[in-house]
Amino acid sequence: MTLALGCIADDYTGASDLANTLTRAGLRTVQTIGVPADDLALPEVDAVVVSLKSRSIEAGLAVSRSRAAEAWLRGRGAGHVLFKICSTFDSTDAGNIGPVMDALRADCGEGAVLVTPAFPETGRTVYQGNLFVGAVPLNESPLKDHPLNPMRDSNLVRVLARQSRTQIGLVDLATVTRGADAVRARLAELAGKGIGAAIIDAVFDRDLETIGLVAAGHRLSVGASGIGLGLARALVSTGKVKSASPSGETGAAVGGLAACLAGSCSQATLQQITNAERIMPVLHLDPDRIIMGAGEVQRALDWARPRLGEGPVLIASSSTPDQVTALQARHGRDAAGHAIEQAMADIAENLVKSGVRRLIVAGGETSGAVVDRLKIPGFLVGVEIAAGVPVLRAVGAESDMLLALKSGNFGGGEFFSDALMLMR
DSSP states (O other): OOOSEEEEESSHHHHHHHHHHHHHTTOOEEEEESSOOTTOOOOOOSEEEEEOOOSSSOHHHHHHHHHHHHHHHHHTTOSOEEEEOOTTOOOBTTBSHHHHHHHHHHHHTOSSEEEEOOBGGGTEEEETTEEEETTEEGGGSGGGGOSSSOOOOOBHHHHHHTTOSSEEEEEOHHHHHTOHHHHHHHHHHHHHTTEEEEEEOBOSHHHHHHHHHHHTTSSEEEESHHHHHHHHHHHHHTTSSOOOOTTOOOOSOOOSEEEEEEOOOSHHHHHHHHHHTTTSOEEEOOHHHHHTTOSHHHHHHHHHHHHHTTSOEEEEOOOOHHHHHHHHHHHOHHHHHHHHHHHHHHHHHHHHHTTEEEEEEESHHHHHHHHHHHTOOEEEEEEEEETTEEEEEEESOSSOOEEEEEOTTOSOTTHHHHHHHHOO
């Protein structure tokens, strides 16, 4: 297998988003969980997205895992590697975007790296280096309140400069609109000044295509699924990849019991949970009782098992931002997050043992904990449920399963019912 594109994603839902984007653009794509074992049988594909759970861990560990993933991808022929980050650039001032970028840049000998989380299709644009969510700067949007990585500065040149060892420059929209040659010239100019990375503006899809053409001529880029879209279109338009069907086939129906788990505290997920209460039983867990080990996992399982035969159920640990802040004050941020993630993983593991074969998980950290616990090594990418969220079929797992892994802010109000309709 010789890859046209290798990708390293810093969380599992973001990896699914990227894999979905590449598939829609015509690249045959597989998502793996961690660096694949040598004996994992993968189909012939154009791109592999290696999913890591590295966004919020210690920076040194994120770097070592990302370097291992890059080495595996380069060993399979990937001339270009995309380090896929969240479209809200959520990362503390210590990292992990900057440290991982610095390490990958050093390993591949890149000059100046293009960096953008822009993805206009999902309302994320970058102008003059500032990240916008819809019409407002990131730091004025509800997304500023991520429970682990709150984002209070929308100027990405400043944000990345606080994390990286290299100087950070800007390729502005005026340059992007003049085309790929203008971007190449600006990037060469920055590299000549010793600048190692540049935030690049993107407001429209055509900007992503320009960025993709330039990035494809380099060995490394950093960004959200938007830059992945640009890279995929560049690979197809230049003939390096023969476009495949964008439908994302995952094979025969799986059937079996279905369940939903929600750990995200985003406004979008909270509304989706409220809407789901009209069509399925919903259990709201008590986060304090989870952290104190007061039997919430067993309560959830005792509640769910007799109901599964009648239809899907939803179990939620989600809370409002104010409730999350108060919870973290009582128990500590890391302790609270870890306890809740592991409780949701416990629930998922036992639901699968009870026959669940269709599983929907909302929240990046929750999805990572669940997939790790289920020991699923990879996924085939299927049809799109909502922008950035495909149906996934487990590869190399003990059970034949369909999953959907949703970033907190993704999907429409009826996401859970929409997903169940497509997961047969």
